[in-house]
Amino acid sequence: MLNQLQILEQQGIIRPLDYQFAKLIHSMNPDPLLALAAANVSFELGQGNVCISLASDFTLFGLEYCCFEESESFRLVDRDTLDIPRDQWLARLKRTDIVGDGSEPTPLVLDNKRLYLYRYWQYERIVSSFLKSRSVELLDTEEARGILQRLFQRDYSYVIHQCKGKSEATQKAEIIKWLDIESSDQLDWKTILKAINQSADADTLDLLIPESVCLNWQKIAAALAASRSFSVISGGPGTGKTTTVTRLLALLAELGLKRNSPPDIKLVAPTGKAAARLTESIGGALAKINCSETVRDRIPAQAGTLHRLLGVIPGQAGFVHNKNNRLHLDILVVDEASMIDLPLMSHLLDALPDHARLILLGDRDQLSSVEAGSVLGDICAAASFGYSNEQSNLLEALTGHTLQDIEPAQAHTSNIATADHSVSDSLCLLRKSYRFDAHSGIGSLAQAVNNGDQVSLQSVFTSGFEDIERFSIAQNSGYQLLIQQCAESYRHYLDLIPQKAEPQHILNAFNEFQLLCALREGPYGIAGLNEEIQNALQQKGLIDITGQWYEGRPVLITRNDHGLGLYNGDIGITIRGADDRLRVAFQLPDKQVREFLPSRLPEHETVFAMTIHKSQGSEFADVAMVLPDKDNPIITRELVYTGITRAKSKLTLFSEMEILIKAAKSPTKRQSGLYQRLVQ
């Protein structure tokens, strides 16, 4: 068996790590199935899967057994050796001392027909038992309801704006949509439309449209998070997650101040870039809320990175803060939670003090974390169970909205009959984007991709939306157009360099546009496109490539350097300092610009083109996204959705329609037992 695995390793089908692990297991027990199972679990971990499920037809190194015989990749191996019948795996694995049930450390753990590495089984257990053990927080309902009422006073300016110049029927539809009106028959529409068109004040409109006929999901999310020590607010871009959490923090700070125990609040995100964005949007949201200065002062103006909060120990997997040295905080808000992998989530939960509240924000439809697990997705899948009666009653008491008749979110495919509500009672999904309105192609395209809806995908590009465009890439002309468009889009930041503009302005200008790619290698990947764009810019005289480093070279940091304060995902631009030496300017989360000598930078790469994976946690006004001309298993629904939703105002897609449709119909499912643990 080891020989066969070695061939697979030499062919690049499995990683050296997978082979070495199999070898280690083989040295402990020579049963060939164990080496095979160990290599497969390790291989799957590299693919982001926390475990392998032995319950049904499982794959071997990513290949269905049925395709095994024909597979070209397995040509050189003795397929009979690898082909241990799957119905034998469970029973044979159970009989060995290498596979345990988790009660004591063994290299592999078999739990509910899922095979894990011991460490990952532990991570999953830590996360699930933490989330299930978190419970209801005691609130003075009347007091909290009053504060929520003030904090979530309706802002009609958005609705009034959306109604401008529209027909009465459309105006009515807009008002119903934006105010989440559930019982429209009870309203006097003639008077309402008149008041909206006269931009009547909030008090008048509040009387005409009482809260009892509406469902304000942002208010419900805040009430829910106030009532639980663990909560998740999930939604796509611009659905108001930050707005909601800022008001929630104001509520909690106000309640704490009244009891002379103002909470210690911390805000974090997985990357420096995401932390900087959170800092910016919390700042914007804070300026708009209706609370006292004392309350406002309790809400941090600055977000940090998760790694910095936990305290990285150089060269070690653990953190300064752990279960023996807990964090000092009362409330922790974690943004972009979809980027957090299972091990990191487990470390974070271990380090949280028992009394602390944890609030996760994120978009469940985005790509999962780079490393194993899909923690946010697994948690949010529990939303299909809806709220328990107790939770609905509490939310009704806190918000004045009626929730009893609400349909639970889209049914999950699981057939679990009796659900545990401890997690579903902690979730709130925000669905309406206040950034992309009905006239937004970006929003419509993102939705079509998310729904895997071929008809909408085909019509969205011909519906007259001005903010989206698609070009075919298969022809050379499409490829050349892509290069030329990118070169022109980068012109505006490069033009600032000879003008000796402030580094901050140059960085801001660069951030206006980004080319995103699905792949790393090849002509459609970042490797090929970085080179092509560089050449085009050189030809236009916008850059002067004299060596590896040249003025205007944009670089992306790909490894954290806690000492320098530079993090994976940070973007810097090379500029010439007053002393004529080249330096790379970065904007740090505190908004300061710092310059570094190129030789001091941690791992980095040129970033005229960026992978969609790396763009997570960032947004750009204008995005060009390129998908390869041929099908590739890497192109999934989540990948394309994540790329589309990085664009705020303009998206140009370079892709064949078939590839886009295929991607939209290929959602990723990562193997993990977390969802099952959470709902049973």
Ligand SMILES: Nc1ncnc2c1ncn2[C@@H]1O[C@H](COP(=O)(O)OP(=O)(O)OP(=O)(O)O)[C@@H](O)[C@H]1O
């Ligand atoms: N209920 C609302 N009425 C009107 N405007 C709103 C409402 N909620 C949010 N907005 C506005 O929509 C924009 C996006 O809100 P916010 O930043 O809170 O969303 P988000 O979900 O955190 O976005 P992202 O995922 O991009 O960080 C902001 O300009 C905000 O002021």
